[in-house]
Amino acid sequence: MSQLPSHVVIGHPIAHSKSPIIHAAFAAQFSAEPALASFEYDRLLAPLDGFATSLQQFAAQGGQGANVTVPFKEEAFALASELTPRAKAAGAVNTLQYLGGNRWLGDNTDGAGLVADILRHISIRGRRILLLGAGGAARGVILPLLEQQPHSLTIANRTLAKAEALQAHFQPTSAIAIAVSTFTELVGEFDLIINATSASLGGERLPIAPTVFAPNALAYDMMYGKEETPFLAQAREAGVAQRVDGLGMLVGQAAEAFALWTGLRPDVAPVLAQLRKMA
Structure with a gap:
């Protein structure tokens, strides 16, 4: 795509990711929210040796937030300008929020997703x-x-x-x-x-x-x-x-990321039920 969306999931490989389905369903729960009018989410395949460059290009095109999956979670941890306590404890980052000036806040929502499930x-x-x-x-x-x-x-x-x-x-x-x-x-x-x-x-x-x-x-x-x-x-x-x-953990960690980016906490249950039907 020539213009990247506001939010992505970055990985290698990435075609299998269910994250776009999950975040589209979350956004649909808040369709009346003006703040979500520009919310778009898609997959972003980064070269194995090009995570930092891909992230920089994403930010330059207006990127606001990213989920990070295999094999880039440790590299995202190292690149983050600020880290949440749970990211520090995990030693890895699966969620990034753009702070401006090529600075990123790194979070790890995996544990919160597991606990919630x-x-x-x-x-x-x-x-x-x-x-x-x-x-x-x-x-x-x-x-x-x-x-x-x-x-x-x-x-x-x-x-x-x-x-x-x-x-x-x-x-x-x-x-x-x-x-x-x-x-x-x-x-x-x-x-x-x-x-x-x-x-x-x-x-x-x-x-x-x-x-x-x-x-x-x-x-x-x-x-x-x-x-x-x-x-x-x-x-x-x-x-x-x-x-x-672990399907509920997947949806739960995504809900934590969505809440970090938007300030809105989605209802996990209907999205999880939707994914179960698709499985």
Whole structure:
């Protein structure tokens, strides 16, 4: 396109992104708002070595805000002139707001999207949380989870060192007990089990015991798809009745970004229902 829209999602690849559908639905909820008359949203494919240039060109053509997806979240973090506390904690940025003068505010809405989706099903306060994985997806949601005042948080990973690094980063500023473990050495049971690994993308199961799922537990997979994910299949076989995939997190993080840009908070439920029908 010769003229870029006011808002974009930047990534490589990007053709698969559902973000334009989501933000168009959000904007339609506020069709009477004059401030949204110029709101447009589309995909922007950036070269793997050209994220900064693409962002600069976007701003030069009137760009106001951007979502950032794989593989540019860490680069967006480094380029941001200002960072929100949750972006600092995540070490990655998935939402940018243009401040003028080639300056950007960097935010990370992934954790807020996850928490909002979980709260549609259970309260997090006082729960024993098990977070599976210690990569960027896990790090991005730890602060928002801790802010919900759970009983405890256990981070489990294939290698202990990465889990210990997250523990060392978050424990000093948290009154919530943070424990670490490898997958195979996990003991105890948990009320909320979140899969933040990429195992489901590869069709893999995780080497965890079915006993980690407490009675009435909620199993949550950040991944989503048309079929049941391998992790949610494991949870079902362990007798878990409440099993949720990450589509609601996707819509939730988008709602946070939309609110940052516009000051308007959209209703997530009808948009999520729309996406479920499309799946």
